[in-house]
Amino acid sequence: MTEIDFTSVLNEIKPTKEEEDKVKSLSGKLMDIINEIAVENDIEAKAVLVGSVGKDTWLHGKADIDIFMKFPLDVDEAYLKEKGLFLGIECIKRMNGKKELRYASHPYVTGFIEGFDVDFVPCYTIKSADELKSAVDRTILHTEYVKSNLKEEQKNEVLLLKKFMESIHTYGAEFKIGGFSGYLCELLIINYGTFLGVLEAASEKWGPKIRIDIENYGTVNEFDEPMVFIDPTDKNRNVAAALRIQKISEFIIASRNFLDKSKKEYFFDKTLDVKLDYTKDEFKKRGTKTLLINFKPPKVPADALYPQIKKTENSFHGVLEREDFRVFDSSSWSDEKNNVIILLEMEIWELNEVKKNLGPFIWSKNHQERFLDKYGNKAYIKEDRWIADIKREYLDAESFIEDILVENKIGILKFGKHIKKEILKKHQIIDILEFLESEKINEDILVFFYEYLNKNVYLWR
């Protein structure tokens, strides 16, 4: 392994002294204000700093301050929600910030205060996972676990790992990415000791079943995801449940690449400068036909949107192949506001007229009769089954897609009802080469196409 200077990397990715002081003093002040307001209003709640700021593991310029407001276990949920929102909103007001209401498992408020995003989230004071009343409650446990188990000198290791993960696009548990969460990164450092320790394990030891049970709960066999990392604060939870095999694989490959040839560039975002002509040429060269289905995303949170898009993409892929077209590959993208693009690269997009229609086995006379009534002398026997050579309904993929995207036929596709509604309202089916001439093209879309054409672009430097 070639040596690189981690100190100089850390100089760039670690928060500066000023940044740290600012974040810490702001967080302290906000907590004081919350606690004050609580006392003034007779609300039994206490502010606590959680998340990467609470654990000292945030990356330079990425301090999202998470302030949780702990309520006693015996207050009811309506009270917690109401008073929680009140505390947050009041605090934002006193700090002259801007507020935005959001929803996770229950509503919370985000404030934009002195240049920082601050989440104010109400939760219950729990001491162990057994007392869990809502999903956010465990954040407290996670923060406490990391604070007690991550050694001071390991904080830098977490930063290196998070930044490495980020620049190879495997960081982030949100569905859009399906990668490693911040908490999982911290646990990996606690488990393997150092950044290089994690990479070496990934590179050399990880296999199709990665099983880590740091507190020896003995519950790993209760899960069957590719990676199982038992939550040290809850023996019945796999921290890596949402981690996709694709992201595990990418991390393993990037780890091997880095250990083979270490470069500082692995800790910095790779920016792509994609030329329109390059994109056109590449798609032309492939000899396939790439169709895009373009429509407006429904107004749902990102973590609800992306699974629906993926499901829709897979469903298009499936129905096209069932119809005997051949899909070379597919992908999807959204700006989460105006456009969803489902990309279907077709290897076979035109078909001949005849098609074999598989009928019933010959053994049942009743089934036979229905088939013969329908197909008459077109029916014949192959081994012990009826077959009829019939005319295809659809001879090209584009008109097939066009035709199923109407009210009474769309049922053969599987997707969330929100997307269905949007697609039915308006959609465009367009050849990518034509789309590339349209005014919709922007840098983000070109990057999506580039990533499609160069699937491992981020794993090497």
Next chain:
Amino acid sequence: MTEIDFTSVLNEIKPTKEEEDKVKSLSGKLMDIINEIAVENDIEAKAVLVGSVGKDTWLHGKADIDIFMKFPLDVDEAYLKEKGLFLGIECIKRMNGKKELRYASHPYVTGFIEGFDVDFVPCYTIKSADELKSAVDRTILHTEYVKSNLKEEQKNEVLLLKKFMESIHTYGAEFKIGGFSGYLCELLIINYGTFLGVLEAASEKWGPKIRIDIENYGTVNEFDEPMVFIDPTDKNRNVAAALRIQKISEFIIASRNFLDKSKKEYFFDKTLDVKLDYTKDEFKKRGTKTLLINFKPPKVPADALYPQIKKTENSFHGVLEREDFRVFDSSSWSDEKNNVIILLEMEIWELNEVKKNLGPFIWSKNHQERFLDKYGNKAYIKEDRWIADIKREYLDAESFIEDILVENKIGILKFGKHIKKEILKKHQIIDILEFLESEKINEDILVFFYEYLNKNVYLWR
């Protein structure tokens, strides 16, 4: 069921009185001559009449006389072969016939005598299957079984069944057909009583596992062919072992058709008068591309030739699909002398340049390295597997077939060595529309194409 006059059918398919007398007296005479020659030459052998003539179950005009010469169990094989041939040849000579040597499990001689084909086959005198020394020996047991168990009035039922089977193309155990043997027809009548009894059972009762054990040996579970009919003369043999599921299905369907609408026509060959223009038009209409591979059959017996042709056809089918072409259907044919035709009807015969090449799983660093050495930055990860988009070697089916039919590449095809040699020596790959213009076209070939286009043509009248 509509009634038909079986008597009038029998009048046409049953040997006439003159035919019967002639066949019987000729057979008797031939056996006497054999026995005489044996005595004259001190050969311990005795003639016996077997086969359909021996059992009185031959169809009008189809009397093949089978004379077996039984030798004692203790003579050695070389003696049996030599003396058997001698007896047959000598008998043919005395009758002024013509002779032709043939081979089954051991050599025998066929004579053309007074307008009949007569087989002279040496065998051992056995009393049960336990004493079996060669495959032909059991013919004696079969003849005896049928003679003792088929009632006089059931002989007509056998004739009806055989003729029905013949005209729907399900009769004949030879590999070219893969249908019901004469012995199996006789056993079916013994089991179900009458011609209509067999058809009713086939139509209503036969399922994916047809199991008949007329002597209650209890051995049916030792076989797994679709139809198991335990040989009443050998509990360890399935009489229907070579019967193809295709032929069982066709017989079932024809039975249903006949029972639904009985017509005398079911007992007469359907002759097809195929027009060249019809054939051209039909193949054009389908929109597929039908390629023919034409070569000379190797000089091997028909029962060795057809399995080799079928294997070759299946192998072409398989390698084309492995290469991502799509075969709609395939078939094959031979005149057993000058031409074999393998027909490949292609649904997808042209492909694009890009192709996904599935590589190793990412878990092994060694496998990864070899793949990356080969494909470099074309390699990417899909889930936990390496893939590379590479250029296809073959973009059209015809040039692919052309290219693999050379000495060092033909290994990817699987077929008997005899055919391999003939194909390597000379072959033609030709579009059917072009072939239909060539001087090779004759009635038999047109019938083959017609049957391909109209797969159930014989099952209805």
